[in-house]
Every structure is written in structure tokens, then in C-alpha cells.
Amino acid sequence: MTSRTVVHLLRHGEVHNPDGVLYGRLNGFGLSELGHRQALTVAEHLRDNDITHVAASPLQRAQETAAPVSDSHRLELATDPRLIEAANVFEGKRVAIGDGALRSPRNWPMLRNPFRPSWGEPYLEIAHRMLAAVHRARAQADGHEALCVSHQLPIWTVRRFLEGHRLWHNPTRRQCSLASLTSLVFDDEQLVGIRYTEPAGASSPKVTGA
Numbered sequence: 001m002t003s004r005t006v007v008h009l010l011r012h013g014e015v016h017n018p019d020g021v022l023y024g025r026l027n028g029f030g031l032s033e034l035g036h037r038q039a040l041t042v043a044e045h046l047r048d049n050d051i052t053h054v055a056a057s058p059l060q061r062a063q064e065t066a067a068p069v070s071d072s073h074r075l076e077l078a079t080d081p082r083l084i085e086a087a088n089v090f091e092g093k094r095v096a097i098g099d100g101a102l103r104s105p106r107n108w109p110m111l112r113n114p115f116r117p118s119w120g121e122p123y124l125e126i127a128h129r130m131l132a133a134v135h136r137a138r139a140q141a142d143g144h145e146a147l148c149v150s151h152q153l154p155i156w157t158v159r160r161f162l163e164g165h166r167l168w169h170n171p172t173r174r175q176c177s178l179a180s181l182t183s184l185v186f187d188d189e190q191l192v193g194i195r196y197t198e199p200a201g202a203s204s205p206k207v208t209g210a
Helices: 033-045 060-072 105-110 123-140 152-163
Strands: 004-011 051-056 077-079 145-150 181-187 190-197
Touching (some): 004 152, 051 060, 060 077, 060 145, 123 145, 123 152, 152 181, 152 190
Parallel strands (some): 051 077
Antiparallel strands (some): 004 181, 181 190
């Protein structure tokens, strides 16, 4: 008998970032008031889903986004470091998608290879570690549903990998809003479908941070 399992990849909610820096893997960036509301909205959206496993990136914003879902389903929140944001050499700087900062000559030495997203971790490495996290979650929730809270670029990268698209892409066209769900449907170990929903509404992919 085939076992149907769904792994939901949830992007964290809005982050409190008054200085508008690109925070990447930096510590100390939790959810804003809106981000907490978005997390609660997602938890309500998933209230009746058959979720038996919840995991999150070790970063604060992901942990805080996952908490309402793990609480509502009375599950222990697991931390999976493979769900973490991509490494980024611009961490801590005021750099946003489309703001022109990447055209500055002082940044050119870090922009020589466009196949290194966020000018750090290669796309293929992101895809492979995310896929490993997905399959661990799938195994943990076999026959049920799992939730993995991660970040925009890792989620979008593994989706493109699974859909057979090239991994190098225009970051302004990512379909991965704040607190959105990219749901991977498996029959046994075979991926049979990908769904995308925005229970907390749409947000711009140009928002600083990820």
C-alpha cells in the first residue's frame, strides 16, 4: 500500500529589522509583531492538518515561526541545521534586492561568480542539504504531514531543483512570500506534487533579509 506524506516548507514570518540590514545567519533577529501574527495565522491554517513532525532552522526567526504550530499540535520542536539560511558575505550590511548596491565597485570582487547565491553558498549545496532535511522530515512523518520552517532562498532553491529548473535565477521573481507554504507531496519516497499557498498573504521578494 502506498504511503502518502506531505512535507510543508514554511518560510518564517516578518523579522524585526529597524536598521534594514541583510541579517542572513546573524543572531538576534526575531519576528516583528506582524511576524508573530503571521506565525499564528499559519498555525490556525494548519490546525486541522495531520502534522506529526515539526522542525525548524536554528535561527531565531524560524524557531519563533514554528512554535505556534508545534504548540497547537502538541509536538516537540526539532531543530535541523540543514534548514538554515544560505551563507552570505553581505551579512550585517544595508543591501537589498534591486537597490543598486550590487553595482558598487567595492562589491565587485564578491560578485564574480553568479552561481554562488547571496554571494556565498553555492545553489547546489543548498539544494542538497535542503533535500536531505525534507527526506528526514518525510521519514519522521511517514503517512502523515511534516512542517519544516526555513528561509526564502533555501526553500526556493530546493523547489527549483525538484522541478528541474536551473538553480541560477532572478531573485525578484521568487514565489516564496513571508509565512508561505511550499508543500511537497510524496507517495512513499517519490515526489508526486508541489503546492504553494500564502495563508498570511503575499509579500514582496525584494524585502531585505530572508
